[in-house]
Amino acid sequence: MAVNRMREDPEDVFTKQEEIGKGSFGKVYKGINKKTTDVVAIKIIDLEEAEDEIEDIQQEITILSQCDSPYVTKYHGSFLKGSNLWIIMEYLGGGSALDLLKAGSFDELAIATILREILKGLEYLHMEKKIHRDIKAANILLSDHGDVKLADFGVAGQLTNTMVKRNTFVGTPFWMAPEVIKQSAYDAKADVWSLGITAIELAKGEPPNADLHPMRVLFLIPKNNPPQLDSQYSKNFREFVGTCLHHDPSYRPSARDLLKHKFIRMAKKTSYLIEYIDRYKKYREVHRDDDENGDSSGDEIDESSHRNPIDTWKFVTERGTPNGILSDSPTIPTSKKLPTILIPALEELRLKYGADVIDNVQDILLDADKNAPEIIDKLLVQLIHKIKSVST
Incomplete structure (x- = not known):
């Protein structure tokens, strides 16, 4: 059960350990619950520094606290210590799908397996009238055992019975659906487009147009033909991507329908992904010294190349x-x-x-x-x- 214990000192409850990443609004640490010895992820946000993002932080907590799915990262509660907000999340030690790509490419069975689990997460969210709005490899987390879960709900949106579409310009440019860029009315089918782009990212290591300036990409996505996979990939995989990437969202299947696609039906058990997780852990050990020296952290954004999933180009304007x-x-x-x-x-x-x-x-x-x-x-x-x- 998720709880808010703003008056309790989080350091009395948790032992904060090493930094394991950076979220949309703060740093993320591995932590231990002192009473249960459970491992957790602790996102710490300085609210004074994040003053302009408080509404988005509240939105993320609200969305997560309402979610109860094995395909969505679990929210355990929040604490306030001084100006620091501690958000306690489920710990997923396998890394993100983007992390795993650093150690080498996925085969199609691994891609199908990851996409199947994300589709299950999207099916749940869309049934709850929620839109993630930032589907990409960096926001797909894995446990040590291969479980796959959706993370980072910093720009997620809520639909209601009276508001069945949104018109907010949010997301990360390379993955954004045409209707989102144009600020047309859109719904959960925007996540399906982003999933199609993520499928290409999982196959090639980066999204389409990764060599272009993000703003140029935003101009090109609505007018260019949707990206495709070439003939080196299987027919089923190419068809899956093609069915996600229709300019007209009415032609895109729902997440539930995509779970029936031939490509997704070839997916393996999630334990199949353990070999990729182990491969990444070995890669990380080899490159640990470089990371600590700042030589190849992969976290720095090179504005001249624009090749990272660019968090500084994540838009939230509404x-x-x-x-x-x-x-x-x-x-x-x-x-x-x-x-x-x-x-x-x-x-x-x-x-x-x-x-x-x-x-x-x-x-x-x-x-x-x-x-x-x-x-x-x-x-x-x-x-x-x-x-x-x-x-x-």
């Missing part, structure tokens, strides 16, 4: 009001908000003035952002202030 969409945030440079402000407008203008004209405008903006992002920052700040002054 709250249902223009001020929410246009408000300045110290965590995301203004130039990185360019897509959230301009893409929907450009999509509307594309219909009126034609693709060629709008494509030229996009190219000019992208070149300007690449060569002089500070100018784009200043331009957008001025636009925002002018819009606010006109609206008031």
Whole structure:
């Protein structure tokens, strides 16, 4: 049972051990429950530093506390110590699917097995009218025994009986569905698109267009044909990816229907994944010295290459009001908000003035952002202030 014990000192209950990762809003540590000796994961967030993300942290805790599924990481409770919020989660020692890819590629049986478990998680979430909105290999965690679970609900959304679609621009660019980028009304089928992109990521080690600037990818996804796997992969795998990646979400199957797909039905028991977990643990031991020296941590984001699952490009812009969409945030440079402000407008203008004209405008903006992002920052700040002054 998840509990909130804000007044109790978490250090009386848990022994904090080594850092094991970084979540959306803070660092994650391995911990031990002093009374039960159970191993847990402890996410610690400095609320003073994360002041602008408090609503999103509350959203993550709310979503997790409502979930009860073997395919979703379990939430055990929260504690407040000074300005630090301790979020106690299930410990999954096998690493993320992205971690496992560092040690080498997966075969198709492993990919099918991972995807089957994630589809079970999505089936549960979608039945509960929840959308994850950030499906990718980095957010798929494994236990030492091969159990596969969905993690990181920092941008998850809740549908209701009266609001069956969302129109929020959230997620990580390379995995975002076209309708999310365009801020059209969308539903759980957006997760199905992201799952298709994740399937490609699991096969190739990175999502499509990983060599491109994230903002250019956001312009390209709605207008380009959906990515595909080439002939080196099996017909069933190619068909699975193709059925997930329809521009029109009405043509995408539900998570429940995808569980019946031929590719998913070839999946093995999750114990099949243990060899990949063991391979990664050996890889990590070999590279531990490099990690500690900062030579190849894999956690640093190289803005010149844009090849990581880029957390600084994870967008959360909404709250249902223009001020929410246009408000300045110290965590995301203004130039990185360019897509959230301009893409929907450009999509509307594309219909009126034609693709060629709008494509030229996009190219000019992208070149300007690449060569002089500070100018784009200043331009957008001025636009925002002018819009606010006109609206008031």
